[in-house]
Amino acid sequence: xxxxxxxxxxxxxxxxxxxxxxxxxxxxxxxxxxxxxxxxxxxxxxxxxxxxxxxxxxxxxxxxxxxxxxxxxxxxxxxxxxxxxxxxxxxxxxxxxxxxxxxxxxxxxxxxxxxxxxxxxxxxxxxxxxxxxxxxxxxxxxxxxxxxxxxxxxxxxxxxxxxxxxxxxxxxxxxxxxxxxxxxxxxxxxxxxx
Amino acid sequence: xxxxxxxxxxxxxxxxxxxxxxxxxxxxxxxxxxxxxxxxxxxxxxxxxxxxxxxxxxxxxxxxxxxxxxxxxxxxxxxxxxxxxxxxxxxxxxxxxxxxxxxxxxxxxxxxxxxxxxxxxxxxxxxxxxxxxxxxxxxxxxxxxxxxxxxxxxxxxxxxxxxxxxxxxxxxxxxxxxxxxxxxxxxxxxxxxxxxxxxxxxxxxxxxxxxxxxxxxxxxxxxxxxxxxxxxxxxxxxxxxxxxxxxxxxxxxxxxxxxxxxxxxxxxxxxxxxxxxxxx
Ligand code: SF4
Numbered sequence: 001x002x003x004x005x006x007x008x009x010x011x012x013x014x015x016x017x018x019x020x021x022x023x024x025x026x027x028x029x030x031x032x033x034x035x036x037x038x039x040x041x042x043x044x045x046x047x048x049x050x051x052x053x054x055x056x057x058x059x060x061x062x063x064x065x066x067x068x069x070x071x072x073x074x075x076x077x078x079x080x081x082x083x084x085x086x087x088x089x090x091x092x093x094x095x096x097x098x099x100x101x102x103x104x105x106x107x108x109x110x111x112x113x114x115x116x117x118x119x120x121x122x123x124x125x126x127x128x129x130x131x132x133x134x135x136x137x138x139x140x141x142x143x144x145x146x147x148x149x150x151x152x153x154x155x156x157x158x159x160x161x162x163x164x165x166x167x168x169x170x171x172x173x174x175x176x177x178x179x180x181x182x183x184x185x186x187x188x189x190x191x192x193x194x
Numbered sequence: 195x196x197x198x199x200x201x202x203x204x205x206x207x208x209x210x211x212x213x214x215x216x217x218x219x220x221x222x223x224x225x226x227x228x229x230x231x232x233x234x235x236x237x238x239x240x241x242x243x244x245x246x247x248x249x250x251x252x253x254x255x256x257x258x259x260x261x262x263x264x265x266x267x268x269x270x271x272x273x274x275x276x277x278x279x280x281x282x283x284x285x286x287x288x289x290x291x292x293x294x295x296x297x298x299x300x301x302x303x304x305x306x307x308x309x310x311x312x313x314x315x316x317x318x319x320x321x322x323x324x325x326x327x328x329x330x331x332x333x334x335x336x337x338x339x340x341x342x343x344x345x346x347x348x349x350x351x352x353x354x355x356x357x358x359x360x361x362x363x364x365x366x367x368x369x370x371x372x373x374x375x376x377x378x379x380x381x382x383x384x385x386x387x388x389x390x391x392x393x394x395x396x397x398x399x400x401x402x403x404x405x406x407x408x409x410x411x412x413x414x415x416x417x418x419x420x421x422x423x424x425x426x427x428x429x430x431x432x433x434x435x436x437x438x439x440x441x442x443x444x445x446x447x448x449x450x451x452x453x454x455x456x457x458x459x460x461x462x463x464x465x466x467x468x469x470x471x472x473x474x
Pocket of ligand 1: 077078079125126127260261262263339340341342343344375376377464465466
Protein backbone atom coordinates (compact mmCIF):
# COMPACT_ATOMS: atom_id res chain seq x y z
CA UNK A 1 0.00 0.00 0.00
CA UNK A 2 1.32 3.38 -0.96
CA UNK A 3 1.77 5.93 1.82
CA UNK A 4 0.16 9.31 1.35
CA UNK A 5 2.10 12.52 1.88
CA UNK A 6 1.05 16.13 1.89
CA UNK A 7 3.19 19.22 2.42
CA UNK A 8 4.10 20.71 4.81
CA UNK A 9 5.92 17.56 5.88
CA UNK A 10 6.82 17.03 9.51
CA UNK A 11 10.16 15.69 10.69
CA UNK A 12 8.45 12.55 12.00
CA UNK A 13 6.88 11.85 8.64
CA UNK A 14 10.18 12.32 6.84
CA UNK A 15 12.11 10.16 9.29
CA UNK A 16 9.56 7.35 9.01
CA UNK A 17 10.01 6.99 5.24
CA UNK A 18 12.31 4.28 3.89
CA UNK A 19 13.98 3.86 0.51
CA UNK A 20 11.66 1.70 -1.58
CA UNK A 21 8.41 3.01 -0.07
CA UNK A 22 5.74 3.83 -2.60
CA UNK A 23 4.26 7.27 -2.11
CA UNK A 24 1.23 9.16 -3.34
CA UNK A 25 1.47 12.91 -2.86
CA UNK A 26 -1.49 15.26 -2.47
CA UNK A 27 -1.44 19.02 -2.17
CA UNK A 28 1.26 21.49 -3.04
CA UNK A 29 4.53 21.05 -4.96
CA UNK A 30 6.90 23.76 -6.15
CA UNK A 31 8.12 23.23 -9.72
CA UNK A 32 11.70 24.40 -10.23
CA UNK A 33 14.63 23.30 -12.37
CA UNK A 34 18.08 24.59 -13.33
CA UNK A 35 17.46 28.26 -14.07
CA UNK A 36 14.99 28.81 -11.20
CA UNK A 37 17.46 27.20 -8.79
CA UNK A 38 20.21 29.45 -10.04
CA UNK A 39 18.03 32.51 -9.42
CA UNK A 40 17.07 31.30 -5.95
CA UNK A 41 20.75 30.85 -5.08
CA UNK A 42 21.54 34.34 -6.35
CA UNK A 43 18.70 35.69 -4.17
CA UNK A 44 20.11 33.93 -1.12
CA UNK A 45 23.61 35.21 -1.82
CA UNK A 46 22.27 38.75 -1.96
CA UNK A 47 20.38 38.25 1.28
CA UNK A 48 16.98 38.46 -0.42
CA UNK A 49 14.05 36.25 0.49
CA UNK A 50 13.01 33.35 -1.74
CA UNK A 51 9.75 33.42 -3.73
CA UNK A 52 8.48 30.76 -1.29
CA UNK A 53 9.53 29.52 2.12
CA UNK A 54 11.03 26.06 1.55
CA UNK A 55 10.41 24.96 5.16
CA UNK A 56 8.46 21.69 5.11
CA UNK A 57 7.91 21.87 1.36
CA UNK A 58 8.48 19.63 -1.66
CA UNK A 59 10.25 20.73 -4.84
CA UNK A 60 9.49 18.95 -8.09
CA UNK A 61 12.27 19.15 -10.69
CA UNK A 62 10.19 19.73 -13.79
CA UNK A 63 9.97 22.01 -16.79
CA UNK A 64 6.52 21.23 -18.21
CA UNK A 65 5.18 21.64 -21.73
CA UNK A 66 2.75 24.55 -22.17
CA UNK A 67 -0.85 23.71 -21.24
CA UNK A 68 -2.95 22.81 -24.28
CA UNK A 69 -6.46 24.30 -24.35
CA UNK A 70 -8.65 22.75 -21.67
CA UNK A 71 -5.69 21.34 -19.71
CA UNK A 72 -4.13 22.57 -16.49
CA UNK A 73 -0.61 21.81 -17.66
CA UNK A 74 1.19 20.09 -20.52
CA UNK A 75 3.35 16.99 -20.18
CA UNK A 76 5.14 17.21 -16.85
CA UNK A 77 7.55 14.42 -15.94
CA UNK A 78 10.68 14.77 -13.79
CA UNK A 79 14.03 15.99 -15.04
CA UNK A 80 17.49 14.71 -14.05
CA UNK A 81 18.05 15.75 -10.44
CA UNK A 82 21.84 15.62 -10.49
CA UNK A 83 21.94 19.00 -12.21
CA UNK A 84 20.37 20.57 -9.13
CA UNK A 85 22.87 18.98 -6.71
CA UNK A 86 24.98 22.10 -6.38
CA UNK A 87 21.97 24.16 -5.27
CA UNK A 88 20.21 21.64 -3.05
CA UNK A 89 22.09 21.72 0.29
CA UNK A 90 21.31 25.45 0.74
CA UNK A 91 17.59 24.71 0.37
CA UNK A 92 17.75 21.72 2.70
CA UNK A 93 19.40 23.97 5.25
CA UNK A 94 16.34 26.21 4.98
CA UNK A 95 13.98 23.36 5.73
CA UNK A 96 13.14 21.84 2.34
CA UNK A 97 11.83 18.35 3.15
CA UNK A 98 11.56 16.55 -0.15
CA UNK A 99 12.66 16.69 -3.77
CA UNK A 100 11.11 14.82 -6.69
CA UNK A 101 13.15 13.99 -9.77
CA UNK A 102 14.93 11.18 -11.54
CA UNK A 103 18.40 9.67 -11.18
CA UNK A 104 20.91 9.54 -8.34
CA UNK A 105 22.08 12.44 -6.12
CA UNK A 106 25.58 13.50 -5.08
CA UNK A 107 27.24 12.52 -1.85
CA UNK A 108 26.95 16.12 -0.61
CA UNK A 109 23.20 16.18 -1.16
CA UNK A 110 22.69 12.84 0.55
CA UNK A 111 24.75 14.00 3.53
CA UNK A 112 22.72 17.21 3.74
CA UNK A 113 19.50 15.17 3.56
CA UNK A 114 20.65 13.18 6.57
CA UNK A 115 21.77 16.27 8.42
CA UNK A 116 18.58 18.28 7.95
CA UNK A 117 16.11 15.42 7.52
CA UNK A 118 14.81 15.18 3.97
CA UNK A 119 13.89 12.57 1.39
CA UNK A 120 14.46 12.24 -2.33
CA UNK A 121 11.61 10.81 -4.35
CA UNK A 122 11.82 9.32 -7.85
CA UNK A 123 8.96 9.89 -10.26
CA UNK A 124 8.78 8.07 -13.58
CA UNK A 125 10.92 9.93 -16.11
CA UNK A 126 9.33 10.10 -19.50
CA UNK A 127 5.79 9.62 -18.19
CA UNK A 128 4.90 13.24 -18.84
CA UNK A 129 1.26 12.78 -19.77
CA UNK A 130 0.58 10.24 -17.04
CA UNK A 131 1.99 12.55 -14.39
CA UNK A 132 0.32 15.66 -15.82
CA UNK A 133 -3.05 13.97 -15.16
CA UNK A 134 -2.22 14.03 -11.46
CA UNK A 135 -1.65 17.78 -11.48
CA UNK A 136 -4.93 19.54 -10.82
CA UNK A 137 -3.75 23.15 -10.72
CA UNK A 138 -0.68 25.11 -11.80
CA UNK A 139 0.05 28.77 -11.12
CA UNK A 140 3.12 30.85 -11.97
CA UNK A 141 4.93 31.99 -8.86
CA UNK A 142 8.14 33.69 -10.00
CA UNK A 143 10.62 34.19 -12.84
CA UNK A 144 8.06 34.06 -15.69
CA UNK A 145 10.78 35.26 -18.08
CA UNK A 146 12.40 31.82 -17.75
CA UNK A 147 9.60 30.32 -19.84
CA UNK A 148 9.54 26.55 -19.31
CA UNK A 149 11.95 27.02 -16.40
CA UNK A 150 9.75 29.44 -14.44
CA UNK A 151 8.92 28.70 -10.81
CA UNK A 152 5.38 27.29 -10.46
CA UNK A 153 3.11 26.27 -7.64
CA UNK A 154 1.36 23.01 -8.45
CA UNK A 155 -1.53 21.21 -6.78
CA UNK A 156 -1.41 17.45 -7.18
CA UNK A 157 -3.62 14.49 -6.37
CA UNK A 158 -2.20 11.00 -5.88
CA UNK A 159 1.07 11.93 -7.54
CA UNK A 160 3.06 8.65 -7.61
CA UNK A 161 6.71 8.40 -6.51
CA UNK A 162 9.12 5.96 -4.92
CA UNK A 163 11.38 6.95 -2.03
CA UNK A 164 14.74 6.59 -3.79
CA UNK A 165 16.93 8.00 -1.00
CA UNK A 166 15.66 8.34 2.55
CA UNK A 167 16.74 10.59 5.42
CA UNK A 168 18.92 7.80 6.82
CA UNK A 169 21.16 7.52 3.78
CA UNK A 170 19.51 4.42 2.30
CA UNK A 171 19.72 4.76 -1.46
CA UNK A 172 18.02 2.50 -4.01
CA UNK A 173 20.35 3.55 -6.80
CA UNK A 174 23.31 2.53 -4.69
CA UNK A 175 21.66 -0.72 -3.66
CA UNK A 176 21.07 -1.50 -7.33
CA UNK A 177 24.70 -0.67 -8.14
CA UNK A 178 26.03 -2.80 -5.30
CA UNK A 179 23.85 -5.70 -6.26
CA UNK A 180 25.16 -5.23 -9.78
CA UNK A 181 25.00 -8.47 -11.41
CA UNK A 182 22.53 -10.28 -9.23
CA UNK A 183 20.35 -10.93 -12.27
CA UNK A 184 23.63 -11.43 -14.11
CA UNK A 185 24.83 -14.14 -11.80
CA UNK A 186 21.52 -15.81 -12.16
CA UNK A 187 21.82 -15.66 -15.92
CA UNK A 188 25.40 -16.83 -15.91
CA UNK A 189 24.32 -19.83 -13.89
CA UNK A 190 21.51 -20.40 -16.33
CA UNK A 191 24.03 -20.24 -19.13
CA UNK A 192 26.23 -22.81 -17.44
CA UNK A 193 23.35 -25.11 -16.69
CA UNK A 194 22.30 -25.16 -20.32
CA UNK B 195 16.01 17.90 -62.22
CA UNK B 196 13.32 17.30 -59.63
CA UNK B 197 12.05 20.38 -57.83
CA UNK B 198 11.09 20.40 -54.17
CA UNK B 199 9.51 23.45 -52.63
CA UNK B 200 10.29 25.27 -49.40
CA UNK B 201 6.66 24.89 -48.32
CA UNK B 202 6.72 21.12 -48.88
CA UNK B 203 9.80 20.76 -46.69
CA UNK B 204 8.37 22.97 -43.97
CA UNK B 205 5.10 21.03 -43.91
CA UNK B 206 6.89 17.67 -43.83
CA UNK B 207 9.17 18.67 -40.96
CA UNK B 208 6.17 19.96 -39.03
CA UNK B 209 4.30 16.68 -39.49
CA UNK B 210 7.40 14.71 -38.49
CA UNK B 211 7.99 16.57 -35.23
CA UNK B 212 4.32 16.33 -34.30
CA UNK B 213 4.18 12.62 -34.98
CA UNK B 214 7.49 11.90 -33.25
CA UNK B 215 6.51 13.69 -30.05
CA UNK B 216 2.99 12.29 -29.86
CA UNK B 217 3.35 8.71 -31.06
CA UNK B 218 5.87 6.32 -29.57
CA UNK B 219 7.27 4.15 -32.39
CA UNK B 220 5.55 0.76 -32.53
CA UNK B 221 8.76 -1.25 -32.23
CA UNK B 222 9.61 0.49 -28.95
CA UNK B 223 6.15 0.05 -27.51
CA UNK B 224 6.22 -3.65 -28.43
CA UNK B 225 9.62 -4.03 -26.74
CA UNK B 226 8.32 -2.35 -23.58
CA UNK B 227 5.49 -4.89 -23.50
CA UNK B 228 7.92 -7.77 -23.84
CA UNK B 229 10.05 -6.23 -21.08
CA UNK B 230 7.01 -5.96 -18.81
CA UNK B 231 6.30 -9.66 -19.23
CA UNK B 232 9.93 -10.50 -18.46
CA UNK B 233 10.25 -8.63 -15.16
CA UNK B 234 9.94 -10.45 -11.84
CA UNK B 235 10.15 -7.33 -9.74
CA UNK B 236 6.84 -5.70 -8.96
CA UNK B 237 8.39 -2.24 -8.96
CA UNK B 238 9.96 -2.74 -12.39
CA UNK B 239 6.65 -4.00 -13.79
CA UNK B 240 4.78 -1.08 -12.29
CA UNK B 241 7.21 1.40 -13.87
CA UNK B 242 7.00 -0.25 -17.29
CA UNK B 243 3.22 -0.24 -17.05
CA UNK B 244 3.25 3.50 -16.39
CA UNK B 245 5.50 4.00 -19.44
CA UNK B 246 3.08 1.98 -21.59
CA UNK B 247 0.03 3.79 -20.21
CA UNK B 248 1.80 7.08 -20.82
CA UNK B 249 2.47 6.28 -24.49
CA UNK B 250 -1.19 5.37 -24.93
CA UNK B 251 -2.39 8.56 -23.22
CA UNK B 252 -0.03 10.69 -25.32
CA UNK B 253 -1.38 9.23 -28.54
CA UNK B 254 -5.01 9.62 -27.50
CA UNK B 255 -4.86 13.03 -25.86
CA UNK B 256 -2.37 14.49 -28.35
CA UNK B 257 0.02 15.48 -25.56
CA UNK B 258 3.81 15.12 -25.76
CA UNK B 259 5.02 11.67 -24.64
CA UNK B 260 7.65 13.41 -22.53
CA UNK B 261 7.82 17.07 -21.52
CA UNK B 262 11.40 17.18 -22.76
CA UNK B 263 10.52 17.50 -26.41
CA UNK B 264 14.20 17.97 -27.05
CA UNK B 265 16.60 19.57 -29.41
CA UNK B 266 15.62 18.29 -32.84
CA UNK B 267 18.24 16.49 -34.91
CA UNK B 268 17.14 16.42 -38.52
CA UNK B 269 18.76 14.28 -41.18
CA UNK B 270 17.92 15.00 -44.78
CA UNK B 271 18.91 12.44 -47.37
CA UNK B 272 18.88 14.28 -50.62
CA UNK B 273 19.53 13.16 -54.17
CA UNK B 274 21.94 15.22 -56.24
CA UNK B 275 19.25 15.68 -58.87
CA UNK B 276 16.99 17.59 -56.51
CA UNK B 277 16.65 21.33 -56.74
CA UNK B 278 15.16 23.24 -53.80
CA UNK B 279 12.99 26.18 -54.81
CA UNK B 280 11.09 28.89 -52.99
CA UNK B 281 13.52 29.55 -50.16
CA UNK B 282 16.39 28.42 -47.93
CA UNK B 283 16.23 24.72 -47.03
CA UNK B 284 17.61 25.35 -43.53
CA UNK B 285 14.99 27.98 -42.91
CA UNK B 286 12.29 25.59 -44.17
CA UNK B 287 13.39 22.99 -41.60
CA UNK B 288 13.43 25.49 -38.76
CA UNK B 289 10.08 26.95 -39.80
CA UNK B 290 8.56 23.46 -39.71
CA UNK B 291 9.90 22.93 -36.20
CA UNK B 292 8.70 26.36 -35.09
CA UNK B 293 5.15 25.64 -36.29
CA UNK B 294 5.09 22.05 -35.07
CA UNK B 295 6.26 22.95 -31.58
CA UNK B 296 3.72 25.75 -31.38
CA UNK B 297 0.83 23.66 -32.61
CA UNK B 298 1.71 20.63 -30.49
CA UNK B 299 2.08 22.65 -27.27
CA UNK B 300 5.59 21.27 -26.95
CA UNK B 301 8.21 22.68 -24.66
CA UNK B 302 10.74 25.08 -26.12
CA UNK B 303 14.06 23.68 -24.92
CA UNK B 304 16.69 25.44 -27.00
CA UNK B 305 18.99 28.23 -25.82
CA UNK B 306 20.57 30.45 -28.46
CA UNK B 307 24.04 30.38 -26.92
CA UNK B 308 25.53 27.55 -24.84
CA UNK B 309 27.04 29.96 -22.32
CA UNK B 310 24.64 32.92 -22.32
CA UNK B 311 21.70 30.48 -22.15
CA UNK B 312 18.76 32.53 -23.33
CA UNK B 313 15.81 30.48 -24.58
CA UNK B 314 15.21 30.94 -28.32
CA UNK B 315 11.49 30.69 -27.62
CA UNK B 316 10.56 28.47 -30.55
CA UNK B 317 12.76 25.39 -30.18
CA UNK B 318 14.96 26.37 -33.13
CA UNK B 319 17.52 26.04 -34.51
CA UNK B 320 17.64 22.33 -35.23
CA UNK B 321 20.83 20.37 -35.70
CA UNK B 322 20.66 19.55 -39.40
CA UNK B 323 22.66 16.94 -41.29
CA UNK B 324 22.59 16.44 -45.04
CA UNK B 325 23.40 13.18 -46.73
CA UNK B 326 23.95 13.82 -50.39
CA UNK B 327 23.93 10.90 -52.84
CA UNK B 328 23.03 10.00 -56.39
CA UNK B 329 19.34 10.09 -57.30
CA UNK B 330 16.39 12.42 -56.80
CA UNK B 331 15.09 11.23 -53.45
CA UNK B 332 14.31 13.50 -50.52
CA UNK B 333 13.89 11.87 -47.10
CA UNK B 334 13.52 13.76 -43.85
CA UNK B 335 14.16 12.04 -40.53
CA UNK B 336 13.72 13.75 -37.17
CA UNK B 337 15.06 12.68 -33.80
CA UNK B 338 13.90 15.13 -31.11
CA UNK B 339 16.13 14.13 -28.24
CA UNK B 340 15.77 15.05 -24.58
CA UNK B 341 18.74 16.04 -22.46
CA UNK B 342 18.42 13.34 -19.80
CA UNK B 343 19.61 10.70 -22.20
CA UNK B 344 21.63 12.99 -24.47
CA UNK B 345 23.84 14.14 -21.59
CA UNK B 346 24.82 10.55 -20.84
CA UNK B 347 26.32 9.85 -24.27
CA UNK B 348 30.10 9.41 -24.55
CA UNK B 349 32.85 9.15 -27.13
CA UNK B 350 36.21 7.45 -26.82
CA UNK B 351 39.18 6.96 -29.13
CA UNK B 352 40.30 3.41 -28.41
CA UNK B 353 43.56 1.86 -29.52
CA UNK B 354 43.02 -0.63 -32.33
CA UNK B 355 44.58 -3.31 -30.11
CA UNK B 356 41.66 -2.97 -27.71
CA UNK B 357 39.40 -4.37 -30.43
CA UNK B 358 36.08 -6.05 -29.70
CA UNK B 359 36.85 -6.29 -26.01
CA UNK B 360 37.50 -2.56 -25.75
CA UNK B 361 34.23 -1.79 -27.49
CA UNK B 362 32.27 -4.07 -25.17
CA UNK B 363 33.83 -2.60 -22.03
CA UNK B 364 33.16 0.95 -23.15
CA UNK B 365 29.51 0.37 -24.06
CA UNK B 366 28.78 -1.32 -20.73
CA UNK B 367 30.60 1.44 -18.85
CA UNK B 368 28.52 4.16 -20.52
CA UNK B 369 25.22 2.45 -19.72
CA UNK B 370 26.32 1.84 -16.15
CA UNK B 371 27.41 5.42 -15.59
CA UNK B 372 24.13 6.70 -17.01
CA UNK B 373 22.26 4.91 -14.22
CA UNK B 374 18.71 6.21 -13.95
CA UNK B 375 19.47 9.52 -15.67
CA UNK B 376 18.81 8.33 -19.20
CA UNK B 377 15.36 6.98 -18.29
CA UNK B 378 16.03 3.29 -18.78
CA UNK B 379 15.12 0.95 -20.34
CA UNK B 380 17.34 2.59 -22.90
CA UNK B 381 18.15 2.01 -26.52
CA UNK B 382 21.91 1.90 -26.90
CA UNK B 383 23.17 3.47 -30.12
CA UNK B 384 26.78 2.55 -30.86
CA UNK B 385 28.94 4.08 -33.57
CA UNK B 386 32.19 2.31 -34.35
CA UNK B 387 34.85 3.61 -36.74
CA UNK B 388 35.20 6.62 -38.98
CA UNK B 389 36.76 9.52 -37.11
CA UNK B 390 35.70 11.50 -34.05
CA UNK B 391 32.60 13.13 -35.48
CA UNK B 392 31.67 10.18 -37.64
CA UNK B 393 31.53 7.81 -34.66
CA UNK B 394 29.10 10.15 -32.89
CA UNK B 395 27.02 10.54 -36.01
CA UNK B 396 26.85 6.77 -36.42
CA UNK B 397 25.76 6.31 -32.80
CA UNK B 398 22.85 8.67 -33.46
CA UNK B 399 22.08 6.97 -36.74
CA UNK B 400 21.96 3.67 -34.91
CA UNK B 401 19.10 5.04 -32.78
CA UNK B 402 17.07 5.57 -35.93
CA UNK B 403 17.01 1.91 -36.87
CA UNK B 404 13.93 0.01 -35.61
CA UNK B 405 15.01 -1.95 -32.57
CA UNK B 406 13.59 -5.23 -33.82
CA UNK B 407 16.08 -5.26 -36.71
CA UNK B 408 19.62 -6.46 -36.17
CA UNK B 409 22.66 -5.29 -38.12
CA UNK B 410 22.99 -6.97 -41.51
CA UNK B 411 26.61 -7.96 -40.86
CA UNK B 412 26.41 -11.19 -38.84
CA UNK B 413 29.34 -10.36 -36.55
CA UNK B 414 27.90 -6.97 -35.65
CA UNK B 415 24.44 -8.48 -35.21
CA UNK B 416 26.00 -10.94 -32.80
CA UNK B 417 27.81 -8.14 -30.96
CA UNK B 418 24.47 -6.32 -30.61
CA UNK B 419 22.89 -9.37 -28.98
CA UNK B 420 25.89 -9.95 -26.74
CA UNK B 421 26.00 -6.34 -25.61
CA UNK B 422 22.28 -6.35 -24.88
CA UNK B 423 22.78 -9.33 -22.57
CA UNK B 424 25.74 -7.63 -20.91
CA UNK B 425 23.98 -4.35 -20.21
CA UNK B 426 20.90 -6.11 -18.93
CA UNK B 427 23.10 -8.00 -16.52
CA UNK B 428 23.84 -4.66 -14.90
CA UNK B 429 20.41 -4.97 -13.29
CA UNK B 430 19.77 -1.21 -13.38
CA UNK B 431 16.26 -1.85 -14.61
CA UNK B 432 13.50 0.64 -15.44
CA UNK B 433 14.44 4.12 -14.18
CA UNK B 434 17.60 2.68 -12.62
CA UNK B 435 15.53 1.42 -9.69
CA UNK B 436 16.39 -2.23 -10.30
CA UNK B 437 15.16 -4.89 -12.69
CA UNK B 438 15.98 -7.13 -15.60
CA UNK B 439 15.44 -4.57 -18.36
CA UNK B 440 18.17 -1.95 -18.51
CA UNK B 441 18.09 -1.76 -22.30
CA UNK B 442 15.54 -2.68 -24.93
CA UNK B 443 18.13 -3.02 -27.68
CA UNK B 444 21.68 -2.29 -28.77
CA UNK B 445 21.97 -0.95 -32.32
CA UNK B 446 25.40 -0.64 -33.90
CA UNK B 447 26.52 1.23 -37.00
CA UNK B 448 30.09 1.08 -38.30
CA UNK B 449 32.28 2.74 -40.92
CA UNK B 450 35.84 2.30 -42.25
CA UNK B 451 38.50 3.99 -40.16
CA UNK B 452 42.20 4.93 -40.07
CA UNK B 453 44.86 2.22 -39.53
CA UNK B 454 45.62 3.78 -36.13
CA UNK B 455 42.05 4.56 -34.98
CA UNK B 456 39.18 2.83 -33.26
CA UNK B 457 36.67 5.54 -32.35
CA UNK B 458 33.60 4.39 -30.43
CA UNK B 459 30.64 6.56 -29.56
CA UNK B 460 27.60 5.63 -27.53
CA UNK B 461 24.39 7.61 -27.66
CA UNK B 462 21.64 6.55 -25.31
CA UNK B 463 18.02 6.80 -26.33
CA UNK B 464 15.51 6.78 -23.48
CA UNK B 465 12.41 4.59 -23.32
CA UNK B 466 10.70 7.53 -25.00
CA UNK B 467 13.02 7.58 -28.01
CA UNK B 468 11.11 9.61 -30.56
CA UNK B 469 11.77 9.41 -34.26
CA UNK B 470 9.81 9.96 -37.38
CA UNK B 471 10.57 9.96 -41.06
CA UNK B 472 8.91 11.20 -44.21
CA UNK B 473 9.72 10.91 -47.91
CA UNK B 474 8.81 13.62 -50.38
S1 SF4 C 1 15.55 10.99 -20.83
FE1 SF4 C 1 13.92 10.83 -22.35
S2 SF4 C 1 12.13 10.07 -21.25
FE2 SF4 C 1 13.60 10.81 -19.76
S3 SF4 C 1 12.98 12.90 -19.34
FE3 SF4 C 1 14.56 12.99 -20.91
S4 SF4 C 1 13.47 12.92 -22.87
FE4 SF4 C 1 12.04 12.31 -21.28
